[in-house]
Amino acid sequence: QVQLVQSGAEVKKPGASVKVSCKTSGYTFTDYGIKWVRQAPGQGPEWMGWISAYNGGIHYAQKFQGRLTMTTDTSTSTAYMELRSLTSEDTAVYFCARGTAWVGVYDPWGQGTLVTVSS
Amino acid sequence: EIVLTQSPGTLSLSPGESTTLSCRASQSVTNNFLAWYQQKPGQAPKLLISGASSRRTGIPNRFSGSGSGTDFTLTISRLEPEDFAVYFCQQYVTLPETFGQGTKVEIK
Numbered sequence: 406q407v408q409l410v411q412s413g414a415e416v417k418k419p420g421a422s423v424k425v426s427c428k429t430s431g432y433t434f435t436d437y438g439i440k441w442v443r444q445a446p447g448q449g450p451e452w453m454g455w456i457s458a459y460n461g462g463i464h465y466a467q468k469f470q471g472r473l474t475m476t477t478d479t480s481t482s483t484a485y486m487e488l489r490s491l492t493s494e495d496t497a498v499y500f501c502a503r504g505t506a507w508v509g510v511y512d513p514w515g516q517g518t519l520v521t522v523s524s
Numbered sequence: 525e526i527v528l529t530q531s532p533g534t535l536s537l538s539p540g541e542s543t544t545l546s547c548r549a550s551q552s553v554t555n556n557f558l559a560w561y562q563q564k565p566g567q568a569p570k571l572l573i574s575g576a577s578s579r580r581t582g583i584p585n586r587f588s589g590s591g592s593g594t595d596f597t598l599t600i601s602r603l604e605p606e607d608f609a610v611y612f613c614q615q616y617v618t619l620p621e622t623f624g625q626g627t628k629v630e631i632k
Binding site for chain 2: 442448450451452464507509510511513515
């Protein structure tokens with residue numbers, strides 16, 4: 406079955422960077438893209454961006470431009486999301502999800518990675 | 525940006541009851557590019573419905589979606605114990621993709 410397995414929880418200090426991995430299995434990685442969203446406690450998910458695993462095409466949410474980088478490694482069917490210059494407002498659960506295109510549904514999702522930013 | 529507003533914020537219901545959740549968009553969701561997700565505590569959201577009314581394979585038929593334009597609904601008929609969760613709507617008409625703030629369906 407299709408699975409997305411994310412790396413474990415992270416605790417970072419303000420100003421640091423975090424890199425979350427999303428290892429996929431059960432489907433042809435390059436036939437889809439990977440979406441990244443984050444979810445603060447009690448809130449709906451917030452779209453961060455999308456990357457095509459086929460050709461590396463990328464769309465980032467404007468609010469993260471300049472401090473967000475998404476990449477893929479087709480040899481290991483893994484996607485990565487790196488967020489820099491962290492502040493306490495970046496504390497959230499970060500999810501990856503499979504997506505067919507730069508707009509579309511999220512199906513399925515990874516289990517989530519809690520990133521806590523605290524001094 | 526398309527803003528999605530869900531109502532009500534919380535529903536307190538008993539197993540066996542039926543309910544309707546609302547999702548209203550700030551502008552038209554063309555082609556009915558609207559999805560519904562279910563999220564349980566500590567878990568990732570799970571896709572229930574896409575295209576406003578198409579159930580994902582394996583989703584029970586007690587879940588149904590309807591609507592068009594700016595007004596969409598998710599109906600859950602005869603709530604089962606496993607249906608108590610938070611439900612989100614999402615539009616995929618255009619970037620940025622956006623989600624509603626969620627409706628919590630809790631046990632009364």
